[in-house]
Amino acid sequence: MPRPIRLNAFDMNCVAHQSPGLWRHPQDRAWDYRKLSYWTDLAQLLERGRFDGLFIADVLGIYDVYGGGRDATVRHATQVPVNDPAMLISAMAAVTEGLGFGLTASISFEHPYPFARRMSTLDHLTDGRVGWNVVTSYLDSGARNLGEVAQLTHDNRYDVADEYLEVCYKLWEGSWEDEAVVRDRAAGVFTDPSKVHGIGHEGEFFKVPGIHLCEPSPQRSPVIYQAGASARGRQFAAEHAEAIFTAAPTKEILKETVGDIRRRMREVGRDPYDARIYNLLTAITDETREKAWAKHDDLERYGDDEAALTLFSGWMGVDLAEYDLDDPIGEVESNAIHSAVAAFQQADPDGGEWTVRDIARWGVIGGLGPRVVGSPAEVADHMQEWIDYSDVDGFNLAYAITPGTFIDVVEHLIPELQRRGVAPTEYPPGTLREKLFGAGPRLPESHPGASYRRLAEPLTTGAAA
Amino acid sequence: MTPALPKRISVNAFDMSCIMHQSPGLWARPEDQSVRYKDLRYWTELAQLLERGKFDSLFIADVLGIYDTYQGSGDASIRRAMQIPVHDPVVPVSAMAAVTEKLGFGITVSATYEQPYALARRFGTLDHLTGGRIGWNIVTSYLDGAARNLGMERQMSHDERYELAAEVVDVCYQLWEGSWEEDAVLEDRDAQIYADPEKVHEIGHHGRFFDVPGVGLVEPSPQRTPVIWQAGTSPAGRAFAARNAEAIFTVAPTTATLRGYVDDLRRIAGESGRDPGSIKIFTEICTVVAPTDAEAKARYEDYLSWTDYEGALAFYAGVTGIDLSQLDPHQPLEYVDTDSARFALEIFSKADPDRDWTPSEVARFVGIGAMGPVLVGSPQTVADELERWMDEADIDGFNLAYAVTPGTFADFIDLVVPELQRRGRYWQDYDEGTTLRERLYGPGNRRVREDHPAARHRRAIHRSATDVAAAAATA
Numbered sequence: 001m002p003r004p005i006r007l008n009a010f011d012m013n014c015v016a017h018q019s020p021g022l023w024r025h026p027q028d029r030a031w032d033y034r035k036l037s038y039w040t041d042l043a044q045l046l047e048r049g050r051f052d053g054l055f056i057a058d059v060l061g062i063y064d065v066y067g068g069g070r071d072a073t074v075r076h077a078t079q080v081p082v083n084d085p086a087m088l089i090s091a092m093a094a095v096t097e098g099l100g101f102g103l104t105a106s107i108s109f110e111h112p113y114p115f116a117r118r119m120s121t122l123d124h125l126t127d128g129r130v131g132w133n134v135v136t137s138y139l140d141s142g143a144r145n146l147g148e149v150a151q152l153t154h155d156n157r158y159d160v161a162d163e164y165l166e167v168c169y170k171l172w173e174g175s176w177e178d179e180a181v182v183r184d185r186a187a188g189v190f191t192d193p194s195k196v197h198g199i200g201h202e203g204e205f206f207k208v209p210g211i212h213l214c215e216p217s218p219q220r221s222p223v224i225y226q227a228g229a230s231a232r233g234r235q236f237a238a239e240h241a242e243a244i245f246t247a248a249p250t251k252e253i254l255k256e257t258v259g260d261i262r263r264r265m266r267e268v269g270r271d272p273y274d275a276r277i278y279n280l281l282t283a284i285t286d287e288t289r290e291k292a293w294a295k296h297d298d299l300e301r302y303g304d305d306e307a308a309l310t311l312f313s314g315w316m317g318v319d320l321a322e323y324d325l326d327d328p329i330g331e332v333e334s335n336a337i338h339s340a341v342a343a344f345q346q347a348d349p350d351g352g353e354w355t356v357r358d359i360a361r362w363g364v365i366g367g368l369g370p371r372v373v374g375s376p377a378e379v380a381d382h383m384q385e386w387i388d389y390s391d392v393d394g395f396n397l398a399y400a401i402t403p404g405t406f407i408d409v410v411e412h413l414i415p416e417l418q419r420r421g422v423a424p425t426e427y428p429p430g431t432l433r434e435k436l437f438g439a440g441p442r443l444p445e446s447h448p449g450a451s452y453r454r455l456a457e458p459l460t461t462g463a464a465a
Numbered sequence: 466m467t468p469a470l471p472k473r474i475s476v477n478a479f480d481m482s483c484i485m486h487q488s489p490g491l492w493a494r495p496e497d498q499s500v501r502y503k504d505l506r507y508w509t510e511l512a513q514l515l516e517r518g519k520f521d522s523l524f525i526a527d528v529l530g531i532y533d534t535y536q537g538s539g540d541a542s543i544r545r546a547m548q549i550p551v552h553d554p555v556v557p558v559s560a561m562a563a564v565t566e567k568l569g570f571g572i573t574v575s576a577t578y579e580q581p582y583a584l585a586r587r588f589g590t591l592d593h594l595t596g597g598r599i600g601w602n603i604v605t606s607y608l609d610g611a612a613r614n615l616g617m618e619r620q621m622s623h624d625e626r627y628e629l630a631a632e633v634v635d636v637c638y639q640l641w642e643g644s645w646e647e648d649a650v651l652e653d654r655d656a657q658i659y660a661d662p663e664k665v666h667e668i669g670h671h672g673r674f675f676d677v678p679g680v681g682l683v684e685p686s687p688q689r690t691p692v693i694w695q696a697g698t699s700p701a702g703r704a705f706a707a708r709n710a711e712a713i714f715t716v717a718p719t720t721a722t723l724r725g726y727v728d729d730l731r732r733i734a735g736e737s738g739r740d741p742g743s744i745k746i747f748t749e750i751c752t753v754v755a756p757t758d759a760e761a762k763a764r765y766e767d768y769l770s771w772t773d774y775e776g777a778l779a780f781y782a783g784v785t786g787i788d789l790s791q792l793d794p795h796q797p798l799e800y801v802d803t804d805s806a807r808f809a810l811e812i813f814s815k816a817d818p819d820r821d822w823t824p825s826e827v828a829r830f831v832g833i834g835a836m837g838p839v840l841v842g843s844p845q846t847v848a849d850e851l852e853r854w855m856d857e858a859d860i861d862g863f864n865l866a867y868a869v870t871p872g873t874f875a876d877f878i879d880l881v882v883p884e885l886q887r888r889g890r891y892w893q894d895y896d897e898g899t900t901l902r903e904r905l906y907g908p909g910n911r912r913v914r915e916d917h918p919a920a921r922h923r924r925a926i927h928r929s930a931t932d933v934a935a936a937a938a939t940a
Contacts, residue, residue, distance in 0.1 A: 013590070015659055024654040031652060031659075034593040034686075036563050060583060062680065070662065070680070077659030081684040083590035084583075091559035091594070094505050109583050113614045114529060114553070121482070121552040124503035125560070145582040145677045183500065185493040188773050190484060190546030193539070210614045211531065211539070215503075215550040304657055 005383050005422045006394025006436075008102065008243075008278050009046050009406055012057040013085045015077035018282070018367035018398040020311055021304025023077060028401040033083065036091050042403050043092035046099055049410035050424045052276075052436065053100030053131065054092070055225070055245070055396060056085040060109055061142020063314030066306075067321040070141070073314070076307035086118060093126040098427030100435065101126060102225050102243065106135040107160060108146055112167040113208055119222050120172065120214035128218025128431030128441055131243060133225035136161040136236065139314070158232055163203045165224075165240060169449040170199040172221045175212035191215070219431045219441050221449050237275070238264030239448060243436065245396050247280040247369050254279050255390040262391070270446050276436055278396040279386070282366025284405065285412050289375040295408075296365075296373045299400045303364025305357060312363060325357040332356065366398045376416035384422065474855055474890045475862030475904065477571065477747060478515050478874055481526040482552035487751065487835035487866040489547060489780055489828075490773025497869040502552065505560055511871055512561035515568055518878030519895055521904045522569030522600065523561070524694070524714065524864055525554040529575060530611030532783025535775075536790045539610070542783065545776030555587065562595040569901035571600035571694050571712075577626055578606065578615050581636035582677050588691045589641060589683030597687025597900030597911060602694035602714065605630045605702075608783070627701040632672045634693075634709055635918075639668040641690045642913070643922035644681035660684065666924065688911050690919045692901045698726070707733035707744070708918060711905060714864055716749040716837045718816035720857035723748055727859050739916045745861040745905050748854065751834025751868055753841045754880050765833070765841045768868050772832025778824065781831050785809070794825040834866050844884040851881070852890060 015023050015031050023030045032038035046054055062080045064070040073080055089101050103122070105115065122130040136157045138146075180195035201208040226241035228234060237244050238261055246261075248254035262272035284299065286292040309320040318334040329341045330353060341354050365371055372382045386392060399405035417423035428434065431441040443449045484492050484499045492499045501507035515523055531549045533539035542549050558570050572591075574584065591599040605626040606612070612621070621629065649664035670677040695710035697703055706713055707730055717723035731741035753768065755761040774794065782788045787805040792798075798810040799822070813822045813830065816838075820826060833839050840850045854860065867873035885891035898908040906914070913919045 021657065023659065024657060026654075034684075036559055036594050040563055060586070060682070062682070072662075074660050074662040074665050074680075075658050080682060081660075082586075082682050083593060084587045087555065087559055087587065087590045087594060089559070090505060090508075090557045090561075091563040094509055094560040094563060110580060111578065111615050114578060117529070117551075118553040118556060121503075121556040124552065125505045125508075125557055141679060142582075145679045146580050147675060185495070188490055188493050188776075189544050190492065191543045191550075193541075193543040196543055207616055208614045210610055211543075213529070213531070213549060213551050217503075307657075 002384065002420060002422050003387055004424070005387060005417055006276055006278065007049070007051050007409075007423070008053050008055045008394070008396045009042075009051050010055050010057065010280070010396045010398045011042070011402065012079065013083040013088060014079050014081060016079065016307060017057065018369070019303070019400050020076060020078060020307030020364050022299060022302045022364065022401050024304075025299065025302045025401045027404050030402050031077075036088075039088045039092050040095045042406065043096045043099055045403055045406055045410055047096045049406070049414045050427060051099060052394070053102050053432065055102035055133065056088070056104055057133075058082065058085050058104040058106070058135070059139050059142065060106060060146070061139030063139070063310055064141045065317060065319050066310040066313035068319060072306055072321075073310045076304060076310060078307055078310045078314075086122070089122055089130065090125050093129065098435070100129045100131060100223070100432035102131040102133050102223075104133040104135055106138055107164040108138045108143060112164050112206060113171070116168045116171040117213050119168075120212070120217050123217035123219050123222055124214070128433070130219070131223035131225045131432060133227060133245075134161065134165065134240065136228065136233070158236055160205050161236060163205050165449075166203070166452070167199070167201050167206050167208050169221060169452045170201055171208070171212035173443070173449055174452040174454070175199055176216050178216060181215050219433050221443050223432050223436065224449075234261055235264055237261060238270070239268050241275050242433070242447075244275050244277045245280065246277060246392070248390075249368065249370050251386045251389045254386065254392055258391045271444075274437070274444060274446065276393040278394050279390075279392050280366070280369030280398060281383075281395040282369060282371040282398045282400060282405070283379050283395075283409060283413060284365070284371065284373045284400060285376055285379045285408050287375070287412060289378060292374050299365060300361075303361065305360035305364075308360040308363040309356070311367065312359065315368075320356055323356045325360070326355050329354045329356065329359060365400045369398060376412045379413055380416045380420060380422075383417075384420075471852075471890055472855060472861065473892055474851060474885055475521045475745070475747070476518075476877075476891075477522045477524045477862070477864045478511070478520055479524050479526065479749060479864040479866045480511070480870065481548065482554045482557070483548050483550060484546040485548060485776060486526070487749075487837070488768075488772070488833050488868045489545060489776030490771050490832060491768060491869055492546060494771055494869055496872055499870050505557060508557040508561050509564045511874070512565045512568055514871055514874060514878065516565045518874070518882050519892055520568060521862070522571050522598075522901060524571040524602065525573060526602075527551070527554045527573040527575070527604070528608060528611070529578065529606060530608035530614065532608075532779050533610055534782035534786060534788050535779035536788065541775045541779040545773055545779060547776045547780050547783075555591065558591055558599070559594050562598060567598075567895040567899070569598045569600060569692070569904055570595060571602050571692070571901075573602040573604055575604050575606040576630035576633040577621070578611070579633065581633045581675060582640070582679075584633070585637040585640040586682050588637070589681070589686050592686035592688050592691055593683070597902070599688070600692035600694050600712070600901050602696065603630060603634060603709070604696065623699065624701050627705050629674055630705065632674050636668070636670050636672070636675055636677050638690060638919040639670055639922045640677070640681035640683075642919050643924055644668055645685050646924055647685060650684050688900050688902050690913050692905065703730055703733060706730065707739070708737055710744055711902070711913070711917065712745045712747060714747050714749070716835075717858075718812075718838065720854055722815060723854070723858040723860065740914070743906070743914055743916065746859075747862050747864045748858065748860055749834070749837035749864045749866055750851075750854070751837060751839045751866040752847050752873065752877055752881065753833075753839060753868060754844060754847050754876050756843060756880070758842045758846055761842045761846070765839070768833055769829060772829060774825065774828045777828035777831040780835065781827060784836070785812070789824045789827065792824050794828075795823050798822045798824070798827075833868050837866060844880040847881050848884040848888060848890075851885070852888070855890075
């Protein structure tokens with residue numbers, strides 16, 4: 001029995017997400033991000049392809065490293081303008097039944113008390129199809145505009161993150177008992193107040209004495225997503241995450257990454273397969289290999305080097321505008337770039353040293369993630385090979401153009417995967433968590449959030465706290 | 466002299482993302498759907514119903530805390546689902562927008578706990594996704610419980626809350642109006658330019674509460690600034706509302722009381738340089754309507770038998786700070802020598818000086834439509850009353866609270882709207898305006914008026930005056 005391939009779609013509420021310049025392609029609809037119909041159409045398409053979920057990235061800030069400012073970023077719409085992703089979800093939920101929604105929100109945006117309420121509201125209104133991609137990092141340009149919490153986060157981001165999650169878990173898991181809501185119309189009693197508890201949280205960064213404002217939702221805690229790449233980020237993911245996004249450029253690096261994450265999960269007492277791991281990938285496919293490559297070459301023509309460099313400069317903190325496009329990458333002073341580029345160079349048949357231009361060219365389709373071009377069978381082979389080799393669970397599919405890239409996947413690749421018996425033809429029943437793991441809708445007992453289900457005595461309602 | 470045409474009566478539905486909004490106890494009636502507040506279809510069905518009735522908008526209240534004054538605890542509120550549990554009201558907006566074309570959405574968000582940078586982005590996003598049908602009801606939160614959970618020992622002082630709100634709002638105005646010029650977005654595929662960076666500006670805000678140096682993250686949306694709602698009644702609240710509000714939401718027991726408020730507010734607005742008539746005023750009402758007066762009266766009596774004493778007094782205590790829990794339910798308030806009883810009596814005597822006000826009568830009053838008047842009768846009777854309120858109080862319309870949802874709205878739409886249409890006081894259909902602001906100011910008026918404080922942050926095309934002066938100086 002071949003191993004199933006899990007798929008997420010990767011998008012962002014902006015024009016140029018991971019394909020710098022390709023918004024100019026005549027078939028690209030990325031700039032329709034402002035319209036609800038773009039999102040509802042996309043959600044229905046992905047549901048037709050039985051994707052696990054739509055994963056929506058976010059930054060609350062602007063990339064301003066390239067050229068020492070934000071002008072090129074604005075010109076190329078490199079993840080700016082960028083709208084709030086949480087506002088999209090209810091409209092998509094209303095036109096789908098099985099698709100999950102992974103929402104990115106940084107702990108530096110707002111206090112956990114209103115945030116926990118927003119996620120619970122989403123979990124109710126989507127019937128338990130929501131996940132939270134916990135972001136602990138930030139853009140400096142954003143943090144400067146966000147005041148206190150952002151400053152706190154800047155100095156101790158993982159300490160703040162641990163406590164932020166603790167507050168959220170207490171609110172989601174520990175405040176309302178399962179039997180608290182009685183809905184007794186005859187007695188006029190909706191909730192039994194003795195089963196609703198103030199969380200009494202007094203921490204280093206937050207004080208939250210009161211009760212959660214929402215009754216228990218289908219999943220209580222949303223599915224926790226994470227994408228941290230640093231060692232500390234991986235550790236955080238190993239402790240909390242149920243879905244993890246990686247961006248390894250080669251299957252060798254991916255194998256090492258996946259192995260490290262699963263080892264860390266085992267060490268913290270979790271089942272190493274209690275997190276689904278998805279690697280970033282951009283797949284360009286069509287009916288045949290020839291058509292796929294023709295499509296790829298057409299797409300690539302619309303890529304914009306400068307736009308790509310605005311993105312990479314922002315990610316890496318190095319102003320690539322200071323280099324000539326033909327400068328060898330070796331001259332760029334950034335370890336982050338070197339490790340990424342080393343991998344690509346390895347895969348490059350020419351074997352020559354990459355220049356700044358080469359990395360920009362690579363990045364115009366799918367950012368710094370790997371890409372695969374080919375017939376449905378070739379792409380499917382490639383995916384299976386990576387999964388078998390690296391023990392990854394699936395892929396987070398970025399687009400070259402949207403929804404074109406996703407349409408090709410749904411029309412050409414998914415049927416091939418279904419024929420091979422590695423992609424579902426129907427959604428499993430239940431919440432997103434049930435779809436991902438086949439167990440219950442709530443966090444498993446081994447998850448740290450589950451430990452807040454029975455909060456320590458004494459408990460009082462929010463009023464008296 | 467031709468008599469002026471009677472003013473169109475605008476109606477907004479008043480709801481909240483919770484079970485028991487303004488009619489404590491009535492959730493238990495079998496036909497009431499408020500328990501479906503966590504079902505997305507409740508919201509999409511409601512939006513479609515309201516659009517069928519040509520309502521201006523759906524107005525959604527919010528609190529970020531619980532009512533815990535009654536008996537010094539939140540237990541009664543929790544037991545009776547008195548605005549707890551309560552969801553985030555912004556979340557269902559996009560789903561409702563996707564199934565409607567004209568209905569507006571007035572969403573309550575407290576200015577007390579938000580980072581304006583993130584908040585401005587949220588409303589900018591909603592303005593795009595709804596095609597300009599969003600409004601922001603700015604509240605300055607008053608619940609101590611909410612403050613404690615957000616890391617403040619207690620609520621800030623009343624005046625300080627308004628100072629904070631003023632700065633939050635001002636930062637938002639700058640981000641919405643002043644950061645991206647009207648023609649900043651070029652979408653020029655051939656030249657590879659999405660937006661012209663010269664036409665996107667840092668707002669450079671350095672204030673008492675916030676530093677926001679950067680650019681807005683949202684490109685110009687249909688309205689830019691959402692329609693600004695406010696409900697302030699205190700002196701500081703009135704000043705804030707007179708300065709910022711385009712629409713006011715209020716509640717008053719009589720047309721005379723309301724008229725006093727309306728005149729005062731328009732006077733203050735005029736003094737601060739705004740056209741007094743540009744502030745649209747909506748008062749809360751609840752209607753119980755049936756084909757005949759007798760049937761409506763019978764239904765009202767039936768509703769009254771479902772009102773919930775504990776829930777009503779818990780709500781009343783939460784919003785007024787007056788806890789009547791120690792009193793005998795049937796003891797007349799005039800014989801009770803406590804400050805809270807005296808204060809309660811003063812409020813309710815205005816609503817009805819002839820009634821013998823007891824805690825039980827207070828609960829009956831609050832039990833349907835909360836602190837607002839309830840109009841009971843045939844479509845003709847209710848229409849007469851609506852016209853009387855409009856004309857005597859010089860208001861622009863109503864926020865219609867429900868006794869049962871969506872029943873109260875459906876009855877209003879099926880019975881009262883046709884009657885008002887016959888009288889020429891309600892429109893036959895929406896006009897060609899597509900944004901919420903056009904509901905207030907007529908087709909074509911999508912942006913804040915020139916006399917609104919947000920307009921001050923608009924930029925001249927291409928360059929500000931200082932840029933021009935600086936360029937001239939160096940030339």
